[in-house]
Amino acid sequence: MKQEVVVNDLVIRFSNVNGTGSASANEMFAKSIFRMGIPVTPKNIFPSNIQGLPTWYEVRVSEKGYLGRRDGIDLLVGVNPQTLKRDINSIRPGGYFVYDSSKKLHEEYIRADINYIGIPMIQLAMEHYAKPRLQQLLKNIIYVGAVVTLLDIELEVVKQVIAEQFEKKPKLIPANYQALELGVNYVKENLEYPLNIRLKRIDAVGDSIMIDGNTACALGAIYAGATLMAWYPITPSTSVAKAFETYCKKMRIDAETGKKKYAFVQAEDELAAIGMVIGGNWNGARSFTATSGAGVSLMNEFIGLSYFAEIPVVLINVERGGPSTGMPTRTQQADIISSAYASHGDTKHVLLFPSTPAECFEHTVKCFDLADRLQTTIMLISDLDLGMNNHMSPPLKWDDSQKYDLGKVLSAEDLEEMTEPFGRYLDVDGDAIPYRTIPGTHPTLGSFFTRGTSHDEYAKYSELPEVYLRNVDRLAQKWDTAKTLVPAPEFYQEESKNSIGLIFFGTTVYAAVEAMMMLKEEGIQLDAMRVKAFPFHQEVEDFIAAHEQLIVVEQNRDAQFRTLLINELELNPARLLSVLNYDGTPITAHHITKHIKNQLTATV
């Protein structure tokens, strides 16, 4: 089993029991690699439970900067007896299994084609720490020390990361250092190291940051001037709320009074959360909510109200595995159709699809501008993978000259200067977007009655067919205006050159870009487009028109995004092939290439 040395290209998996503090140890491990200038993506695969169930932490390291998941685990640290068998079987032939050798590994776990590395983790922990909880926690640091040494990770970097982690509880640092050394020394004293797979400092991360999408969304909302967040706890969107509160406490406290320049309201459920957001935006304060899965379903009625009464709403949907409660701690892109056409009656909603934390930030800001401009619900469609995992991302950017677009809001002066009577639903500018007023603006001008029932241009109730038609036809026209305002797609070539075009969106980007490279190496050239918004920008149409055959990659069973494309762009379905991944794990480049090749052979 003599192997070549592979540097900066590997996948490491930690298999743990949740509630044992492993997540934080594993995160420090990943962070250390990032600090060595090497592109890295960690993925935390956790159960829908608080303590005692299997959890995995997967770290992909890729000098080339491929940040999607990759099949084939090079090294697995397995400390969860419940999943030992499965874990060992998941290692690629020739890979390494790091286990707790405090107890002998049973015969049945022995595979001839992998390497076993025993570290007496719990034994070392028990020898050095008295309290059981401490033993449990520091066992994790012991294996980090071991793996760090095996992979030749810079120890000083790891120590620095540990020091920062415990910045607020410095008393804990020495014990952690000690545990780390226990692992390091055990390897140094007993084993060959480093392994053939190893790491080496490079300079490939530039000014990137490592951050999760939900935190970036929350920061986006703060930068966009959101003053009301109303929400209800639900995985995987809860951390948007948590981050919003955390950063508001740092950035939004009035220095003089210590009072808050924001309202953060935990609602009694999702219906109330979006109701509050509607009330807040109606009353002129930028307001938003974040939710997932069932929460979006519960918001359906209110989304229709927002559409029809034309009230801005910003809704961040961090998708998880459906249907129903489904797999709440797994990822999918499966709320596409239910979001795009949410609510009864003829409705359509604007969706933005960020791919990176930097885009989570930028698109969240955009959501607020679009919501105010278009006076309707704008949904940011993120997913668990993007929202809850740390991603290497370009830094968050804010241009201080950038001004909020608060849309068509009339001030008291505007109202007084008007020569025609104010009509809340009157299309004055031909873009199908009417002007609105905020309650309290003027003593006698501009008040109107908001309602979810059919209304005329002056917001008066009406059941007349022609009044209804004027209104809903204007809403359809507003949709066309929306197309001109949403972000344009991103392309991965200077100009379209190939007959086949790859289409993807959101977190699929990581695997898709890698897949394209893999295919290129095999001589299969594709043009590619990442869609960033629904309704589809003109450039999306143009790209599709320029390609005979299109392949849509998405992470759901029913090819929902493809349906949107066909339906909204009047495309012949025969032109659109699908690559789907919907088992709850993030899609891999290998999965894409395999299916593209299958599809292409099938259609040729």
Added chain:
Amino acid sequence: MKQEVVVNDLVIRFSNVNGTGSASANEMFAKSIFRMGIPVTPKNIFPSNIQGLPTWYEVRVSEKGYLGRRDGIDLLVGVNPQTLKRDINSIRPGGYFVYDSSKKLHEEYIRADINYIGIPMIQLAMEHYAKPRLQQLLKNIIYVGAVVTLLDIELEVVKQVIAEQFEKKPKLIPANYQALELGVNYVKENLEYPLNIRLKRIDAVGDSIMIDGNTACALGAIYAGATLMAWYPITPSTSVAKAFETYCKKMRIDAETGKKKYAFVQAEDELAAIGMVIGGNWNGARSFTATSGAGVSLMNEFIGLSYFAEIPVVLINVERGGPSTGMPTRTQQADIISSAYASHGDTKHVLLFPSTPAECFEHTVKCFDLADRLQTTIMLISDLDLGMNNHMSPPLKWDDSQKYDLGKVLSAEDLEEMTEPFGRYLDVDGDAIPYRTIPGTHPTLGSFFTRGTSHDEYAKYSELPEVYLRNVDRLAQKWDTAKTLVPAPEFYQEESKNSIGLIFFGTTVYAAVEAMMMLKEEGIQLDAMRVKAFPFHQEVEDFIAAHEQLIVVEQNRDAQFRTLLINELELNPARLLSVLNYDGTPITAHHITKHIKNQLTATV
């Protein structure tokens, strides 16, 4: 203005104020025509309010049996001052305006091209009745008497209908007769009669009945053995519940004890209503709900649970004008996409589209069989027009040899005989439908744990990707099974002969059939198909395959049904043209022919 005599082909409109008892007078009028053997359709156009707002009652009479709405009002009885102008303008040139001449009609209401017929309604009423409420009520009967005479309707028939209407309050009959005679005599003594438009007894209704779709649905549920209805009031579905209760009281009381063989529960909201239905069906009692508009949106979360945990649900959606509260007393077919793909995640739901009350009955029965067989949500998609208006319909049919299909339910004996362990989500028969057990069936066998989270074949919680995939792939396969079980479409030709196929569903049938005849007379021949269910039956595919060009007629803005066809059958959108009507009034044949002709010229 000399006109030909037109017999049995006219449209009469009554324009009233709601809450004045006019609806019942107008209904008796329509019923009398039906009793004369002449095909007739009344449409009640009422406001979302209890008293004092405009309401119209339109009666179309068609010897040829065209039962859709028709443009061009021949005679309008206008007793609502609020809408006088609009009403008078709606009369076709040469038509008649019957008004209350107790007060002189103002100049501005005089049109040169129509005929004015004054009846001193309120004056007559005040002369003969002392109580204001009675004056108001009987004024309606006075104009009925007048119009009956003007149109040559058989007076005895009207009297018979009145007598039946007041069967339970016979004391009221004489006053009504008297009022009727007042109207009759006023015409006889003061005016020329009958008019050139008039009626004549024929024998064109056969064994038809005049009934509204909601009552037919309720009867269907009773015949299907539904024992639990849980619902929340909402127009226009409330009358399903009302009728269910009324007929249960007649048909479902235990003769011995006087106790009820059904539970009728007014829930606290729509979420609770569908929750109860899920609980009832889970526990083996056929259970259903009926709702509209916002109610369906609120049920989204639970619909997903039904899909994923595989629990039968029967949901009757009587559509109204959307979005949001929209036009709650107007009709539309605009909940197609939101029903078909309701709830977050990858979900699809079975929809049935009845066109007539007879089908409301038959399809409701079918819904229960399908729900039990497929163990999922089955929605009956009706609309306000079908649900709340009386329609001439074939009689309701029940074959006593017909047995309920309770689907795959294991009894205690079945469980004892089984050699393999029971797996709630195990596909034993290859049709992707697993077996279920009802709580309490057996002391030790067959219990399982129902959940909306990912589960294995034995209903155990699992987050494993392969387990999840097996389950959702089986659900997709179950969808294919559904295709073979839903009702086949109806065709309007022996075999397809033309290159153009017309596609429609639900209440559009009335106007569509008439439109086809009108087009035929102009030399435009179309094949036609009425779709009865989603997913689409193989015959739907075949019909589409057999035609180059398809025209889909539907009553919503966004061509939602066309989207379903394209998406589920992978059709090239270019092949499907749309005819849309979405102003809240039922579609007319004229509207269809006009748009078909436009479309055909545009595409040629």
Added chain:
Amino acid sequence: MSYDKPKFHHPLLKKNKVGYIKTDYEGVISTLCAGCGHDSISGAIVQACYEISLEPHRLAKLSGIGCSSKTPTYFLSNSHGFNSVHGRMPSITTGANMANRDLIYLGVSGDGDTASIGMGQFVHAIRRNLNMVYIVMNNGCYGLTKGQDSATADFGSVSKAGSDNPYQAIDLAGLALELNATFVGRSFSGDKTQLVPMIKAAMAHPGFAFLDVISPCVTFNNNAGSTKSYSHVREHIESTSIFDFVPKEEEITIDYPEGESAELELFDGSKIQLSKLAPDWNPTDRFSAVNRLHASKARGQILTGLLYINTDSKDLHGKLNTVDKPLNKLTQEELCPGSEALEKVNASFR
């Protein structure tokens, strides 16, 4: 369809302190049934707002869905209004209130809207002590959907169709007390003398002010046997007190008998002046109100009047400790931390 009333301003009509005459507080002509209790409540709202010299644009009126929820079009046409969705007015009002703490929020709901579909939101608006006036126009039935029993229909009350209600009524005032609402009153649409000052006091209360107003539905629930009919209520009504609201700096004009009278000063300096009709009842002791309510109920009586007031509690803004300036008036400069701060954030993620 709605009709604007021609507003004929008689030169002699008395202007209030802010220069408005009473008709300035009206809305479009009601389309409710003639005699509907809801219209009287609308009238009382108009009266109260006129008398306290409210500037109409300083109030936002919100409602759910139902006949009752339609009433906001029938008063205060110079105020912004929001007829939202069924049962969800409280959440919308919460959001609106968060956006601008300086307006007065008047929420109108029905018993169907509040006690059934809206129960959760009602309970939680109370829990947050949201600064609003919450009026339930309580007719014991679903008017707009044609008269079904609601959850406030009394046990044994007979419906128009003749059937007895088998369920215990939800007593919304009792519930509000149990949930620590900071202002709880009950009144009757037919008793403007009591209702008008109660609405005024509710508006002056800086927290959740709940008014359960019995409001007969003449079309569907005014029959013999109904406990929400005009005649039943008139026969069974009793009162905690004779009640008046005295705006800040106005003089108290009514003389109450010594010993039984109480004066409660509100946050803004206005006063509630009352003469107790029930000796064991103390308007600021929640449990005495619960007791009093229980006693009336046991006798089949409907207790009206102010039931409870907590003159010293924090509303939601207070609980959250938000800035004094309305959030919707904060500018980009005040809200956006700027690029420099973002650079620091970025650095913390490296």
Added chain:
Amino acid sequence: MSYDKPKFHHPLLKKNKVGYIKTDYEGVISTLCAGCGHDSISGAIVQACYEISLEPHRLAKLSGIGCSSKTPTYFLSNSHGFNSVHGRMPSITTGANMANRDLIYLGVSGDGDTASIGMGQFVHAIRRNLNMVYIVMNNGCYGLTKGQDSATADFGSVSKAGSDNPYQAIDLAGLALELNATFVGRSFSGDKTQLVPMIKAAMAHPGFAFLDVISPCVTFNNNAGSTKSYSHVREHIESTSIFDFVPKEEEITIDYPEGESAELELFDGSKIQLSKLAPDWNPTDRFSAVNRLHASKARGQILTGLLYINTDSKDLHGKLNTVDKPLNKLTQEELCPGSEALEKVNASFR
């Protein structure tokens, strides 16, 4: 992932009247945190069902979503179970109960599940007097979503993160009393002596039996300052009575002091035997329970035990007057009116 416990049947383990040993009432091994109060309640359910000789298949266990709502997998694996959606267990139980009145329905919920998203359904299940046992495993926080305050968190209670709760708690037992629930009890997961007989009595009660069980969350809400921690509850608990449940035809074994003891006979002939610790409290007088609860609360104490029982009320089936045979057992012959009747219906529409 769930693990079936190997069930080792010791020959000497005592069988109950229906032939089951105690482990027959267990479920799969719990995946809750070690020390979670919820597990103790599961244990009490197992114990109670074993002792009253319940046939497991005669019970259906239902829940919403949350750590608490997971517990039905951890007891009674021979019963059908339903882990539904968040806050909606009551409606599902209502439907299930309508379908088969002969089973026992045990609903398990959390304080988030019941007091927030599920408030409306909770209130209306009480209003209908649905025949079920409704247990709230009350930890004052959202366990499964990592410890946010719930609506039952006490005012001023300190969270793990160190912040004071600014909202008044919803007292679910108080609420149930206000809403006329026919059986209301409160207990503590750490007090099995009280909890086990209370569960038994709740199961025997032929209507809505509500048990608010304080159940500390060791992971997120067991810190100092929390009023739902083990130590706080242990220090502040008090009881209405010493309590026992005596199944039908069994003898009463405990001797209570004369004068303070009461015996309540339930519908099925079983008895509740108790010795009052509070002299002014009468378990069948709802208002005395309200008073008692109020008094404890005022002293900062947590009152546990049976609070109120109405031994004579109609459950939903009674209110609806449904047939005795379970609706899910009625056959097509019993349900379908047949073609002849339909012909008559047709005729009435001609």
